[in-house]
Amino acid sequence: MKNIIYSYATVFLLVMTACGNKNNETTTSDAETESDAIVVTQDQFSANNFVLGGLEERSFPDVVETSGMIDVPPENRASVMAFMGGFVKKTPLLIGDKVKKGQSLVTLENQEFVQMQQEYLQVYNQLDFLKAEFERNQTLFDEKIASQKNFLQAKSNYETAKAQYQGLREQLQMLNISPSQVEKGSISSLANIYAPISGSVTKMNVSMGSYVSPASEILEIINNEHVHLELTVFERDILKVKKGQKIEFTIPEASNETFKAEVYLVGASIDDAKRTIKVHGHLENEDHTGFLPGMFVNAMIMTDTKNALSLPDEAVIESEGSSYVLKLVSQDAEGYTFEKFHVNKGHSFGGFTEIKSADLKQGDQFLLKGVFDLIGG
Structure with a gap:
C-alpha cells in the first residue's frame, strides 16, 4: 500500500513538472514574438512625422558600373614648346592664369x-641679283650667244638662293620673327612664343634665366569650355554599351551631386593588358562650373530598363550585412504594430530601391519614413 502511494506521488510530480515546462515554453515563445514586433503609438507616429505606404511599381535601368575621369578634347589641350633653344628672358605667367589665343x-x-x-x-x-643674272643668261642662251654651261650655272645659283630664302623665311616665322622686319634691317636676339589656344595655364616648367631646349615643354594650356567623360568599361560589359545611352556620374572627392551625360563614342579596340575599352561621354550641362580635367568620376551607364516593385531608399535599412523593412502587421486606435522583415535589394535609382521578395505583395503597407529611428542601421 505504501509503495502505491509513493507511485501516485511520483506521477503527480512528473505531471506538474511537465506542465511547468510547457508554461515556461509558452511564455518564452510569447516573449520572442513580442520582441520581433515594434509597436508605435498614435502620438509617437504623429510626433515623428512617420509615413506609411505600399510597394510601387517603377521603371529601373540595367546599368554598367564604371569609372573614369573628366577630360578635354585634344584640340583643347596645348603643350607649348620652343622651335629653337634659348634662355628665358621674360615669363610673366603663373599656373592658373588665363590666356587668350x-x-x-x-x-x-x-x-x-x-x-x-x-x-x-x-x-x-x-x-x-641672282634672279637678274639667271634671266640674262637664259636670254643669251636662247639667242645662242651664251654657253649652256653659263646658263645652267646661273640657274643653279638662283634656284639654290631661292630655296635658302624660303627655308630661312619659314624658320623665322616659326620663331615668330617677322621676315619683313628683317628685310628692313631690324634684327633682334629675342623671340616670342604665343598662345596657340585660349585657356588656363596648368603647367609652368620654366623660370627667368632658365635654358629651354628645343622640343621641351615650356608650359601647358587647357581650355575647359568643353569637357567630357573618359570612362573605362570592362570587356564583359562592352556589348551592352551603345551610343546615345544615358550616363549618371558623381565626383566622389568633390561633391555628392549626381550629374548627367550621354555615351557619344565607344572605343574600337580593347586594351590587351587590362581587357578594357574607352567610352567617351558628352555632358548634359557643360555650363556647370567646377569641372576640371583629371577629376575622378564614378559612373553608371543605363543600358536597358525593367519594371519592378520598389520602396523609397529611406524605407530600406542595412543592418549586419542584410536589408530590412518595417512591414505593418496591425493598426488600431492605440497605434501601429510593425514587423522587421528581411528583403533582397535590387538596383537603386532616382531615390527608390528595387525590392525582391516573393513574400511581399503590392497591398502590403510599410513604414516609409522613420525606419532608421526605430531599428537603426
Missing part, C-alpha cells in the same frame, strides 16, 4: 636667332 607667353633670347636673321638678310639681298 595669340597672347605672348614667353620671350626667349639666343644669339643663334641673330645669325639666322643675318643669313636670311644676306640671301634676300642676293636674290634680286
Whole structure:
C-alpha cells in the first residue's frame, strides 16, 4: 500500500513538472514574438512625422558600373614648346592664369636667332641679283650667244638662293620673327612664343634665366569650355554599351551631386593588358562650373530598363550585412504594430530601391519614413 502511494506521488510530480515546462515554453515563445514586433503609438507616429505606404511599381535601368575621369578634347589641350633653344628672358605667367589665343607667353633670347636673321638678310639681298643674272643668261642662251654651261650655272645659283630664302623665311616665322622686319634691317636676339589656344595655364616648367631646349615643354594650356567623360568599361560589359545611352556620374572627392551625360563614342579596340575599352561621354550641362580635367568620376551607364516593385531608399535599412523593412502587421486606435522583415535589394535609382521578395505583395503597407529611428542601421 505504501509503495502505491509513493507511485501516485511520483506521477503527480512528473505531471506538474511537465506542465511547468510547457508554461515556461509558452511564455518564452510569447516573449520572442513580442520582441520581433515594434509597436508605435498614435502620438509617437504623429510626433515623428512617420509615413506609411505600399510597394510601387517603377521603371529601373540595367546599368554598367564604371569609372573614369573628366577630360578635354585634344584640340583643347596645348603643350607649348620652343622651335629653337634659348634662355628665358621674360615669363610673366603663373599656373592658373588665363590666356587668350595669340597672347605672348614667353620671350626667349639666343644669339643663334641673330645669325639666322643675318643669313636670311644676306640671301634676300642676293636674290634680286641672282634672279637678274639667271634671266640674262637664259636670254643669251636662247639667242645662242651664251654657253649652256653659263646658263645652267646661273640657274643653279638662283634656284639654290631661292630655296635658302624660303627655308630661312619659314624658320623665322616659326620663331615668330617677322621676315619683313628683317628685310628692313631690324634684327633682334629675342623671340616670342604665343598662345596657340585660349585657356588656363596648368603647367609652368620654366623660370627667368632658365635654358629651354628645343622640343621641351615650356608650359601647358587647357581650355575647359568643353569637357567630357573618359570612362573605362570592362570587356564583359562592352556589348551592352551603345551610343546615345544615358550616363549618371558623381565626383566622389568633390561633391555628392549626381550629374548627367550621354555615351557619344565607344572605343574600337580593347586594351590587351587590362581587357578594357574607352567610352567617351558628352555632358548634359557643360555650363556647370567646377569641372576640371583629371577629376575622378564614378559612373553608371543605363543600358536597358525593367519594371519592378520598389520602396523609397529611406524605407530600406542595412543592418549586419542584410536589408530590412518595417512591414505593418496591425493598426488600431492605440497605434501601429510593425514587423522587421528581411528583403533582397535590387538596383537603386532616382531615390527608390528595387525590392525582391516573393513574400511581399503590392497591398502590403510599410513604414516609409522613420525606419532608421526605430531599428537603426
